[in-house]
Amino acid sequence: MRSRIETMQSDSGEIQRYQIVEGFDWDKVDFLFPEFDKKAITEIARLYTTNILPKNPALYGLIAFFHVPEEMDIDCPAEHSDGRSFVKNVASSIYLNDQVKKGKIRWEGSFIVDDEKASMIIAQLEKNHLIVTVKGERPDVWFIPINAKMGFLSQQEKVPCMVNSHFFLMDPTDLDSPYCQLGTPYGLALKDGVLMMPPLNHRPVLLVDQQGRTTVQQVALTSLAVEIDGIAYIHNKNAVFHFRPEERSTPIHTGTDIIITENQVIAIKTGGGTTIPMAGFVLSVESLLEVSDTHVTYHGLEAYVFGIQVGPSMMEDHTMIESLTCPFYNKEKDKVPFPSTVYPLPFETARAARIAVGTNAKGEAVLIWAEGAGKLRYKPKCDSTGCSLLELAKFCALQGYADILNLDGGGSAQILWEGARHMRISDRYDPSDLEAERPVPSALVLRN
DSSP states (O other): OEEEEEEEEOTTSOEEEEEEEEOOOGGGEEEEOOOOOTHHHHHHHHHIIIIIGGGOGGGOOEEEEEOOOTTSOOOOOSEETTEEESSHHHHHHHHHHHHHHTTOEEESSSEEEOOHHHHHHHHHHHHTTOEEEEEOSSSOEEEEEBOTTOBOGGGSOOOSEEEEOOOBOOSGGGOOSTTOOBTOBOSOEEETTEEEEOOOTTOOEEEEETTSOEEEEOOOGGGSEEEETTEEEOBTTTBEEEOTTTOSBOOEEEEEEEEEETTEEEEEEEEEOOBOOTTEEEEEESSOOOOSOOBOEEESOTTEEEEEEOOOEEEETTEEOOSOOSOOOOTTTOSSOOSOSSOOOOTTTOOBOEEEEEEOTTSOEEEEEEOOOOTTTOOTTTSOOOBOHHHHHHHHHHHTOSEEEEOOOGGGOOEEETTBOSSOOSOBOTTTOOBOOOOBSOEEEEOO
């Protein structure tokens, strides 16, 4: 495995730096899902304070970012209106936000809580440094749970190469369901025939077969069998799969909605009317049932050794992709929101740090990081502004690549080569200009 950095100039004279990693085998590529790091809460709060709230502070009130570990002994009802949550983080979020709606939690420089259970939950979170607040201009309160996988790649075990991979829920508009957790990754993730995350949002999938050949394909969630408690559910046979962007909520019915993100049932609800999680889907059955084992197994892609879905694709079968060919949310056109609700588009002009993975002209695996400084900290003639998706596609075509898929970029983009970064990440602390690493929930690990 080898790494190199290329420096180029765009037509406008902007610096563009690329780190290219080649010479690795697909069977040595694994997914990494970090363990939760408490510092992720503080870093998310900082990002909201510097990047999100200032855009329109009148949209936001008091936001409380928190995380409830599954091992924490906390008195939070798992049962809620017509359903039950299997994840303490989700159950706590639903309960706390329900108390806000009832007027039992408010903010007056500190939390004023008129519900005993809610008071105990908040006190326990504060005691364990698992809650951080930020403040906009509105008087309301919103509790946002942070996914258990949010950690920092620089703090993981040192490996030859590591790179962030999937999109994840981040912006307030990404959290359009009570079952959403900030930081939840989404999009297909497959290793040795085992799906750890299902395909969503009709975006392209890079698949590697047992002979090491890559293709870029569309993989539909409805083409898979979803196994829960030993029962294989098939769309339109013994269940109906509901997902975005087709639907925002399930229809009213007399059966059970099974709410799924990644490879876990996070909740069940009877009666329908379930708001579909942005990073997951809902499986509806006609009967009333309970779930004893919340693990979800997906069947249908056992023939592949590796697969990843993020998108859009940059190259397909040696052909450059010159425009957006898969769905990305446009609030002016799309009735149902789906993630990412905020993304650096348009395809031709919006520059950002980018990550991509795929194969070169010989069919060998390749990984690319296009460096890009955030707009708030960019220094002309010193930093790179990153590249647009079209510029990334042109770079890939110039290199003669065959199949290339864009991964998560922006402030999350980074490659750790032998445990160190050799280009600068997007975010910087003010005023020191030191790099500010974002927490991420998923990564690719490349081994020799």
